[in-house]
Amino acid sequence: DTGVSQDPRHKITKRGQNVTFRCDPISEHNRLYWYRQTLGQGPEFLTYFQNEAQLEKSRLLSDRFSAERPKGSFSTLEIQRTEQGDSAMYLCASSSGLAGGRDIQYFGAGTRLSVL
């Protein structure tokens, strides 16, 4: 395991459909993050897990979005009833949770969602 893996890399869906993305973090990392990035912007935080516990959710995460991390391993992000405004790159990151300022977040290649 050399890095954070995300699947699928690309997803095209029709408005109103549900989609689910998967993230496999670096194996020894207990922290997992989801971010969303739109064209020309930096990533924006969506949610964060420490082991299996979801500890924080951004107000960007409407009730159509749900994320899970069963058993503190991989994570899934589901979007229900997709809208065109959901089109973006969804990035997953993980970190080991080092104390102080030494914690580095490592990012996956992302899942690009296009809602038609």
Add this chain to the structure above:
Amino acid sequence: KQEVTQIPAALSVPEGENLVLNCSFTDSAIYNLQWFRQDPGKGLTSLLLIQSSQREQTSGRLNASLDKSSGRSTLYIAASQPGDSATYLCAVRAYSNDYKLSFGAGTTVTVRA
């Protein structure tokens, strides 16, 4: 709320020239600042992390400085190459929200051969 700004938004230089990328942030109460590289349509690659107690970090041709009191960081890339063409993003981890990174919009660099 932490605001992160990167200026300029885009930069084009001839090969061999040194690059200077700027990042500013509004809340100086940070744990660290990370610089990332992003190629088109790809994820983020971490380049350098500077802890709040540090003034600079170096890796090969890259050098990043941090002036926490003025809310500024600068990434220097020496002797640029066409392979350095990418978008460079800075992100800060604040005390107030220590679980997340707040990103700038990035500087898109083009190095002309």
